[in-house]
Amino acid sequence: MNNTLKVPEAELYYEVRGSGPLLVLVGAPMNADSFAPLADLMADSYTVLTLDPRGVSRSTLNPGGTSRPDQRADDLARLIRHVDAGPAVVLGSSGGAVSALALAQDRPDVVHAVIAHEPPLDRLVPDGDELLAKSEKLMADWLAGDRVGAWRQFFELGNLQLPDEVVEMMFGGEQDPQVLADHRFWFDHEMRETITWLPDLAKLRQAKVVIGIGEDSTGQLCDRTSTALADGLGITPVRFPGDHTGFVGRPDAFAKALRAELIEVGFPPGS
Structure with a gap:
């Protein structure tokens, strides 16, 4: 089922598939399509919400609207209540992991557990100020028109080894207008708010x-930030x-590992 929900400052597109306990899959800036293969696999035993x-x-x-982690967490809480199938386990990845963590600390009533996959929380590592300064530069470069150069900086900052020719192929030349709009939104409205967020441990x-x-x-950078968060929480x-x-x-393979982790947090599949 595909539908929309009006929330403060925004209208959310979301998809629901399957039946059983509610599993939410969310990213930022990744959209619902990025999670579709995983959602299809999990829908045999869970109600899966993507957005x-x-x-x-x-x-x-x-x-004039904004996209802070606390706002995205409120969006998730409203969606979970709207589909009326919670409390949910929320798997958030990248910026979506930050949204999920904000949900866990601000709206624990709607979540059974949160699985935060590689949250990019730069302030948690010793060189966080340096990382954030470099991020400010690459955001400014993208918005000034140097799209390929900004993405090169982005991957270098994350210690992601992509050859220059691959970055040029992915982000140079003419791009799909919607993809370009989503990239602009990331660099102008999402990235800073995500990587500067500090969790309440x-x-x-x-x-x-x-x-x-x-x-x-x-x-990689998200290995470092995720490990720092786990250390702060005293978990492995x-x-x-x-x-x-x-x-x-x-x-x-990811679905198999996710199923095992859902059992581990006490969230078995529906019958």
Whole structure:
């Protein structure tokens, strides 16, 4: 089922498939389509909710609206209540992991557990100020028109090894207008708000939180930030198949690992 829900400052596009306990899959800036293969696999035993975050793809944002983690968490809480199938387990990846963590600390009533897969929380690592300064530069460069150069900086900052010719092929030349609009939204409205967010560790320690890291992400920035968060919470991270987007590249293996983790947090599949 595809539908929309009006929330403060925005209208959210969301999809629901399957039946059983509610599992939410969310990213930022990734949209619902990024999670579709994983959602299809999980829908045999869970009600799976996916969405486009506010201002991304098919979700709209009012002029002057913003996309802070607390707002995205409120959006998730409203969606969970709207579909009336919670409390939910929320798997958030990248910026969506930050949204999920904000949900866990601000609206624990709607979540059974949160699985935060590679949250990019730069302030948690010792060189956070340096990282944030470099991010400010690449955001400014993208908005000034140097799209390929900004993406090169982005991947270098994350310690993601992409050859220059691959970056040029992915982001140079003419791009789909919607993709370009989503990239602009990320660099202008989402990235800064996401990477500068500071979690409330005391509140998160009261919630059921799992920190996920890709098996192939060792040494990357999100490995470092995720490990720092896990250390702050006094928990051991869980390794998932693949890298930062393992649910895209290896959905079958990721689904198997996710099912095991859902059992571990006391969220068995529906009958």
